[in-house]
Amino acid sequence: MNDATLSVGSLHAQPGTKARGTVQADLGTLTVDIPLTLVNGTRPGPRVVITAGVHGGEFTPIDAVVRLADRLDPREVHGQVIVCPVANPPAVYQGRLNISPVDGVNLNRVFPGDPAGGPTERLAAWLFAHxxxxxxxxxxxxxxxIDQVLRDFVGYRLTGDPDLDKATAELAGSFGIEDVILGLKADGGNSHAAAARRGVAAVLVEVGSLGQRDEPTALRRVDGLLTALRHLGVLDQDGSAPAPIREWVWSAGVTAEAAGLWYPEFSLDADAYVIGELVEGDVLGRIVDPADGTEHTVHAPAGGRVFYGMHGLTVAPGAELAALAVPWDPDAVSRPDTLRTPGAGLGSDETAHRP
Ligand SMILES: [Zn+2]
Incomplete structure (x- = not known):
């Protein structure tokens, strides 16, 4: 039996109950209301935290976790599930961008945050602490x-702790998403990386493109979350076998070096966004200066499959144009000379993924 009350700030759920509400986070120059659903099972099990809305303009995750929170019955839950559909209210409600309109900071670059820092750093610290x-x-x-095409994938980071890495790898493979991309180090300010450094089995789940809010994608994502919760033992098994996965490792992230108009060369189908395989040196696209027509050709610094790419026409220096991954060969990790520098050419904090 679980007889512990589940509490986050002023919100409490007794065992066998579900509580919905908001908890106020003080960000220094402003306060924000963080919506939460607490599902406190009657039976013992792990505590699982699920967030969406770390970035603005990413609608389907928010839709999906609200549906999941509605669906979870505390009488069926082993352990506890905390669902936070809007982790970053300023970015989600005002501006719909990856950066917060409050201070221009990307929340998913500053975890685990700083309780004495700027507003977004304080928000990160609040989310970690609570x-x-x-x-x-x-x-x-x-x-x-809204400006990004993407192939579905699950991401996680290796920490060097074999038990944690194994548990996280198995979790990553439990969403029914075929492609799992791992980062070889748990560095940087991404949520799952910072959580992994604290010993939490943490994954990034990416499903859907272009900020679309289509219901089938949301439902697919709810199904994936339910499958993962069964894998974790939070929900009873339904006897289904795990779907096969392919493991990848990031090989390159490409950012714009000039402002201008981005014309990708990798194949973009209007509906499906078929993004091809590339070899090192392939032309990824061109950035054209709208004033004088100057062209900057952008090459792939490594081969691989594009897992996400810039769809927006207008880009500024530092904008992420594409991220590539190659099939993972675990044996290559022990022979670093044979593995291209992971994350070569990537932005500072990820093995490629801004998402
Ligand atoms: Zn994102």
């Missing part, structure tokens, strides 16, 4: 933003 630090498992949901 949600992630008490969790056994952390699932952060994203999708391709």
């Amino acid at each position: 949600l992630v630090d008490g969790a056994d498992v952390y699932i952060d949901l994203h999708c391709g933003g």
Whole structure:
């Protein structure tokens, strides 16, 4: 029996109950209301924290976790599930961008945050102190933003702790998403990386493109979350076998070096966005200066498959144009000379993924 009350701030759920509400987070120059659903099972089990809305303009994750929160019955839950559909209210409600309109900071670059820092750093610290630090498992949901095409994938980071890495790998493979991309180090300010450094089994789940809010994608994502919760033992098994996965490792992230108009060369189908395989040196696209027509050709710094790419026409220096991954060969990790520098050419904090 679980007889512990589940509490986050002023919100409490007794065993066998579900509580919905908001908890106020003080960000220094402003306060924000963080919506939460607490599902406190009657039976023992892990504590699973699920967030969406770390970025604005990523609608389907928010839709999906609200549906999941509606659906979870505390009488069926082993352990506890905390669902936070809007982790970053300023970015979600005002501006719909990856950066917060409050201070221009990307929340998913500053975890685990700083309680004495700027507003977004304080928000990161609040989310860790109130949600992630008490969790056994952390699932952060994203999708391709309004300017981004994306292939579905699950991401996680290796920490060097074999038990944690094994548990996280198995979790990553439990969503029914075929492609799992791992980062070889748990560095940087991404939510799942920072959580992994704290010993939490943490994954990034990416489903959907272009900020679309289509219901089938949301439902697919709810199904994936339910499958993962069964894998974790939070919900009873239904006897289904796990779907096969393919493991990848990031090979390159490409950012714009000039402002201008982005014309990708990798194949973009208007509906399906078929993004091809590339070899090192392939032309990824061109950035054209709208004033004088100057062209900057952008090459792939490594081969691989594009897992997400810039769809927006207008880009500024530093904008992420594409991220590539190659099939993972675990043996290559022990022979670093044979593995291209992971994350070569990537932005500072990820093995490629801004999502
Ligand atoms: Zn995102």
